[in-house]
Amino acid sequence: MFAADLFTLPAFVAYLGLGILYFVAFLVTYIWITPQREMALISAGNLAAAISLAGAAIGFVLPLASAIAHSVSLLDLALWGAVAWAVQLATHGVLRLIVRDLRGKIEANMCSVALFVAVVATCVGALNAAAMTY
Incomplete structure (x- = not known):
């Protein structure tokens, strides 16, 4: 029975790997396009920078997780992840x-x-995730 469960392990690894790749690439892109230097600010103890970045990260991961859950292939995941x-x-x-x-x-x-920026980013992410289910 355990061996049968491992049958889907390659798909799990592929979807998780692509999800992590997209997440890291999104964070790098987001940090690059914002005019403030989030990582330096966060390292210096700037809570606002951490809150803002966290909201963007969550706002991206919600629809990405929806895409992982509902996609029919890695290409499908890649396209919806790009959206x-x-x-x-x-x-x-x-x-x-x-x-x-x-x-x-x-x-x-x-x-x-x-906090306002983070909440808006998270709400848009939740709406984006829900919209992807159709």
Whole structure:
């Protein structure tokens, strides 16, 4: 019985591997496109930078997890993962337009702004995940 359960192990490894690859690549891209230096700020104890980055990460992972759960192939996962990526980056772009001087507020450790940004990113991610189920 245990051997039969291991039959799906290669698929598990492939989907998990692609999911982790997309997650790391998204974080690198997100950190690269934002004007503030999140990792340096986080290392210096800036909670706002950590909150903002965490919201973007969760907002990306929610639809990515949905894509993993519902995709029929690795190519399908890759395509829906790219959609999740694009939606989350677009969300950040809109937030930069809505929140005046987002960079300065994150650098000034304004946690209220960071929490708002994180909540919006997470909510959009949840909606994106739900939309992917159809």
